[in-house]
Amino acid sequence: MDICFDSAATIAAGVRNGEYEVADIVETTLDRIDERGAETNAYITVTASAARERAREVQAQVDEGAELPLAGVPVAIKDLSETKAGVPNTKGLEPLADTVAEETSVTVRRLEAAGAIVVGTTNTPELGHKVRTDNRLQGPTGTPFDTAYNAGGSSGGSAAALADGLCVLATGSDVGGSLRNPAACCGVVALKPSHGLVPRGNRVNGFRGHTPIGVLGPMARDVESLGMLLEVLAGKDSVDPLSVPQPDSYDEPDGSVVDSLRLAYSPDLDCFAVDPSVRKTVRSTLSSLEAAGATVEAVSLETPEYGELTHAYITAVTTFFATAVTELEASLGVDLLEAYDEEVPPELRTLVSMGRSHDINTYTGTEFPRTELFHAIEPVCKEYDALVCPSLATPPLTHDEPFPQEIDGQSTGGLPTDWTMAWPFNLTGHPVVNVPAGTVGGLPVGMQVVGETFSEATLLDIAAAVEAIEPWSYPGA
Helix, strand or coil: CCCCCCCHHHHHHHHHCCCCCHHHHHHHHHHHHHHHHHHHCCEEEECHHHHHHHHHHHHHHHHCCCCCCCCCCEEEEECCCCCCCCCECCCCCHHHCCCECCCCCHHHHHHHHCCCEEEEEECCCHHHCCCCCCCCCCCCCEECCEEEEECCCCCHHHHHHHHCCCCCEEEEEECCCCCHHHHHHHCCEEEECCCCCCCCCCCCCCCCCCCCCCEEEEEECCHHHHHHHHHHHCCCCCCCCCCCCCCCCCCCCCHHHHHHCEEEECCCCCCCCCCHHHHHHHHHHHHHHHHCCCEEEECCCCCCCHHHHHHHHHHHHHHHHHHHHHHHHHHHCCCHHHHCCCCCCHHHHHHHHHHHHCCHHHHHCCHHHHHHHHHHHHHHHHHCCEEEEECECCCCCECCCCCCCEECCEECCCCHHHHECCCHHHHHCCCEEEEEEEEECCEEEEEEEECCCCCHHHHHHHHHHHHHHCCCCCCCC
16 A cells, blocks of 8 residues: 555545555555655654554544544644644753653644544754754754755644655644745645634643734645645634634635636745746746636735834744743743753744843834735735745755845845745735745745635635646655
8 A cells, every 4th residue: 555645535535435444544654654754854753653543543433434534644743832642742842852742732633533643743943943944852854855955944844744755634833934934845735824713722821922923734735635634623712712713614625716816926025035946936837827817917015114024023923932931831840941051052042032022012013014014915815816926035945054145136134034935924914825836956946825814715726726737746756
């Protein structure tokens, strides 16, 4: 049996109709992880024994007639804010290598209730603080297209596991592109949902910020699987007071809508320097959509000044990480920075210190440029079915490669915020799907499809149209 690159729909249907045994699916996946896991370094923990036990339970449910939408589908969960009781939850931190989760988070409960099998937890930088996946605990994660290049972060382990056939579905989180950056680097699809669509609170901190920038979201190799996963994850839960009822169905994306699509295109969001090869690759995919009947129009965005936006984002994201450390102290009873001075990377320590230095007026002051940016993006999303732009300003970078200080002849700050074009939509809250747009030198290029708040069903339809016209593939498939 070789199902490692099959879709969630194919596997679940095969289990329900008796073509596949859940135990065989799990063993095939675990064998693939044993064979390939060290190549990409995608997993931190592989839950082989628990997965086998769960396979028996799911098979029994199916045999008794249960209609489980994700019956027997292997899933990987990011080793950060999503947890499974009894499984290590390191958050990418060396000092937490032996920390075991005491409870199962709402998203994992929903996955297991739908019949999915958790096969492990995936690599992430410490507390998810970087746009490249690397840490002192596990080391770097490479994209399966060329493991000398980083899988992107911070959900890089999940993206690499998908692209290398080490799971069928995966979860991630996103405070500045952490779903979309690695999806772009690994050639997979990922969706940053509208705030509140996928519950993300916990018993210690349900609100996670008055003006949130972070979300949990689904990742997959194909768009139908992505929609099936979102269908399971979405919807209100009391653990997250800001969560909302599910407004749409997502499990049957319709790629036939292409000839009615009206897409706005901005190659640089009027504020980024973008490598010509990335522009060309994204534009080529859009040209294929046009040839199939879609309308694509270039637009200008009246965005706030770039420095004002980056200041707002850095203020918000450093506050987020400072809160994450406080949350750790509340849940584990330890001050991470004080107790593990040498084990915490200097850059994470700096982010937390910056976040702790902000007063409330500085933090709430970010809401004004965020609002201005929202009103620059929102009219475009209302006039068109979606706004399209690149996910990253360049193709993937190697593990140690500095962020570019010059792109297409333009000087940049050499900062992560100059490289990833994802974070502006964390400020606005718009939902975004990353879709593979082609390759440059054998490395994937991703494009963002951005829509109105709670337009995820439409975005999935558009992503399915791209997949139908410009299908993608993986090195090991």
